[in-house]
Amino acid sequence: MNTPEQLFSLADRENLERVYLTVPVDNGEVTNPQALARFITNAHERGIAVWAVVGDRRDVMPESLPALTGRANAYRYYNRYFPGNASLDGLQLDIEPYLLPGFTLDQPHWRERYVTTVAAVHELLAGELPLDLVMPVWWGDHPDWSNQLLEKLTWPDLSVTIMNYRTDTDRLHTGGLPFLDWGEAHGTRVHMALEYGALADEQRKHFFPAANQGQLWLFDLGEHQVLVLLDDNYAGLPGRAWQLGFESEFSASTLTFNGNREALDTAAEVLSRQWSAWSSFAGIAIHGIDSLEQDQVNATRQPE
Amino acid sequence: MHNCLTLNLRYCLVILLMHLSPTTLAANTDITTLSVCSEELFQETDARTLSSPLLDNQRAHLVVNSNTGDCPSIELAVSDTAVTWGRIINPTLAESPRARLILQGHFLPGAVSVSEIINPEPAPAPVASSTALIPPGRKAAFRKSGGIPVGLALAAGLVDEYARTIIQPGRSGKS
Numbered sequence A: 001m002n003t004p005e006q007l008f009s010l011a012d013r014e015n016l017e018r019v020y021l022t023v024p025v026d027n028g029e030v031t032n033p034q035a036l037a038r039f040i041t042n043a044h045e046r047g048i049a050v051w052a053v054v055g056d057r058r059d060v061m062p063e064s065l066p067a068l069t070g071r072a073n074a075y076r077y078y079n080r081y082f083p084g085n086a087s088l089d090g091l092q093l094d095i096e097p098y099l100l101p102g103f104t105l106d107q108p109h110w111r112e113r114y115v116t117t118v119a120a121v122h123e124l125l126a127g128e129l130p131l132d133l134v135m136p137v138w139w140g141d142h143p144d145w146s147n148q149l150l151e152k153l154t155w156p157d158l159s160v161t162i163m164n165y166r167t168d169t170d171r172l173h174t175g176g177l178p179f180l181d182w183g184e185a186h187g188t189r190v191h192m193a194l195e196y197g198a199l200a201d202e203q204r205k206h207f208f209p210a211a212n213q214g215q216l217w218l219f220d221l222g223e224h225q226v227l228v229l230l231d232d233n234y235a236g237l238p239g240r241a242w243q244l245g246f247e248s249e250f251s252a253s254t255l256t257f258n259g260n261r262e263a264l265d266t267a268a269e270v271l272s273r274q275w276s277a278w279s280s281f282a283g284i285a286i287h288g289i290d291s292l293e294q295d296q297v298n299a300t301r302q303p304e
Numbered sequence B: 001m002h003n004c005l006t007l008n009l010r011y012c013l014v015i016l017l018m019h020l021s022p023t024t025l026a027a028n029t030d031i032t033t034l035s036v037c038s039e040e041l042f043q044e045t046d047a048r049t050l051s052s053p054l055l056d057n058q059r060a061h062l063v064v065n066s067n068t069g070d071c072p073s074i075e076l077a078v079s080d081t082a083v084t085w086g087r088i089i090n091p092t093l094a095e096s097p098r099a100r101l102i103l104q105g106h107f108l109p110g111a112v113s114v115s116e117i118i119n120p121e122p123a124p125a126p127v128a129s130s131t132a133l134i135p136p137g138r139k140a141a142f143r144k145s146g147g148i149p150v151g152l153a154l155a156a157g158l159v160d161e162y163a164r165t166i167i168q169p170g171r172s173g174k175s
Helices: A004-014 A033-045 A062-081 A107-125 A146-150 A169-186 A261-275 A290-300 B002-006 B009-020 B129-133 B150-155 B159-167
Strands: A016-021 A049-054 A090-093 A131-136 A158-163 A189-195 A202-210 A213-221 A224-235 A240-250 A281-287 B032-038 B048-051 B058-064 B073-076 B083-089 B101-108 B111-118 B140-145
Touching: A004 A016, A004 A033, A033 A049, A033 A062, A049 A062, A062 A107, A090 A107, A107 A131, A107 A146, A146 A169, A158 A169, A158 A281, A169 A189, A169 A261, A189 A261, A202 A213, A213 B032, A213 B073, A224 A240, A224 B032, A224 B111, A261 A281, B032 B083, B048 B083, B058 B083, B083 B111
Parallel strands: A016 A049, A049 A090, A090 A131, A131 A158, A158 A189, A189 A281
Antiparallel strands: A016 B140, A202 A240, A202 B101, A213 A224, A213 A240, A224 B083, A281 B140, B032 B058, B032 B073, B048 B058, B101 B111
């Protein structure tokens, strides 16, 4: 999707009320602010809110914070110069610290880094721009996240968007509940995001403990433990062995609707009805819906 | 072979056959060194780095055949090409003797990529694969029904309107 017209066309066709966009920042200022102002004004006239989205997994690193707050500041300043109909409607932080190498080694540490990071941005925005946080659904019931995270995020002008990337409606429903409960208790709005884009299938190799030979080995290395996959079974290595038991396929169809419009619509309808019982439920977001636009472009393209 | 010629031939044949017999284990006479180096000790060499996790905001490197002697190391009786993937893990991941480990990813010859390590016992691991696989989103959108978010539209009893908006084939964008 390369032009505002394409986006507006999609928004009209899909009855969208909000879009999240990357808004480039250069030297502490929004790039080409006049064009952005025209775009946002046009969007608002069509009833579409425009939120800037920023975020990188490394944003939770202390040394990355100045760059992140610099970008947030740029959006604040933009709104001061372009008040009213040309203003951004909010800022969404799409930080995914679980993609950092080493994340699983100390999740409480990264949770605290996450809270510190989003708190700094929230404080900086000071209510001038509402803040939305993107979170994975598994944070809802993980012992290192869930309440330990959510109870620290009871701020005003804050909402969350849960990447509830499943396709089974029961799992989707259940996955959203911890956030909806928390949102209701604290007056925080919760958006549920479903995945519509393409994801690759993956393979799963299941390993079982073995006496002294295997393909997967766990070694003690100083204060660390190291898991190593070898190309074959080996015996007598100085560690603990696991043997390959069986292999299976992990289908991405459990995570994404992948262009299956009928299934997406059915799930959205069912889930909206269920989640509407919570006052915190703010609506459903679709990740990858812009692929619809590309589908249509491809369908209407003349043969060369 | 020299010994076979000078000793009993039948004995030597037996020995040779034993060496050539099929086995489920890969045979190796090579030695490969695995090391975990802190950022301070790590030296950029031709050694292969398996992973470089962040530990308390500090980079650590799991390296095959590093020539840096100060890093904690272990020697394995395998060739270096036998090591296809490695990662520093949380010790709790495999602490149970009953623990089963699942590696999820792509296992192509010479290109193993593991997106998730799952340990289903003794406690189920969180299913993080969906989020781990998805690149940071840059666009998303809400549906609306007459300007009301979908959920609220349904709560207000506008199910029929919602159904028309969402289900009607002509609005699907694919018709």
